Amino acid sequence: MVKYTDDFKVLVVREYLSGTIGYNRLAKKHGIKSKKQIIDWVNAYKLFGVEGLFRKTKHTNYPVQFKLDVLSFMKRTGASQTVTALHFKLTNPSMIRDWEKKFLEGGVEALDTPKGRLAMSNKAKNVEKTQKSSHQDELTREQKLERENELLRLEVAYLKKLRAFQMEPDAYLEKHRQHYHSNSKKNSD
Incomplete structure (x- = not known):
């Protein structure tokens, strides 16, 4: 699985949110395997802000x-x-x-x-x-x-x-x- 840097995710999400390019073209432009990955990033950004795109440094144990x-x-x-x-x-x-x-x-x-x-x-x-x-x-x-x-x-x-x-x-x-x-x-x- 490809790991993307936090800065890269922010760049891609902001480019999408600027409204000039769609998911498919954005995925192709940046060499991302699937538009679904970008959709997940955009949804996380909308719900959690920039922090939603960052990798967790502390592992959360869920009950x-x-x-x-x-x-x-x-x-x-x-x-x-x-x-x-x-x-x-x-x-x-x-x-x-x-x-x-x-x-x-x-x-x-x-x-x-x-x-x-x-x-x-x-x-x-x-x-x-x-x-x-x-x-x-x-x-x-x-x-x-x-x-x-x-x-x-x-x-x-x-x-x-x-x-x-x-x-x-x-x-x-x-x-x-x-x-x-x-x-x-x-x-x-």
């Missing part, structure tokens, strides 16, 4: 329930990843695709795994894997059951929200709109 809410919204409304990301004030729509893939492959538990990698040598990685597997073995039966219960609670909450939306979509969206906006403000602080 599993928030991820489920995002996936549920996208499924219920049929919204695209881009529209869903804008609705939840997320600057990276591809993150939703990753969440969806994890959920389909491993269920709710897969959404609970942190993204990213640790910077360490191979030897340190092997030591850490050994420690991690021994730690998993050390979990008591009770701890395993508690973890399973928590994941099942999350899944039930997800299904309840999905059912509530299916019964009355407009009422559900209005009720939760303010909740989502207040959560996104907390995450950005």
Whole structure:
């Protein structure tokens, strides 16, 4: 995947917003593979300002329930990843695709795994894997059951929200709109 500099994104967005050139010609002019990339940048710029185009220096960990809410919204409304990301004030729509893939492959538990990698040598990685597997073995039966219960609670909450939306979509969206906006403000602080 091509990484574009923040300055380049700002330049392209401002050129589009000047109104002299459309998405397709702009993509061709700057050698950008798809006009969709420019559309995403323009939408992020309109919603978040210049900061919406900048790469995040701090990784945000979203709670599993928030991820489920995002996936549920996208499924219920049929919204695209881009529209869903804008609705939840997320600057990276591809993150939703990753969440969806994890959920389909491993269920709710897969959404609970942190993204990213640790910077360490191979030897340190092997030591850490050994420690991690021994730690998993050390979990008591009770701890395993508690973890399973928590994941099942999350899944039930997800299904309840999905059912509530299916019964009355407009009422559900209005009720939760303010909740989502207040959560996104907390995450950005």
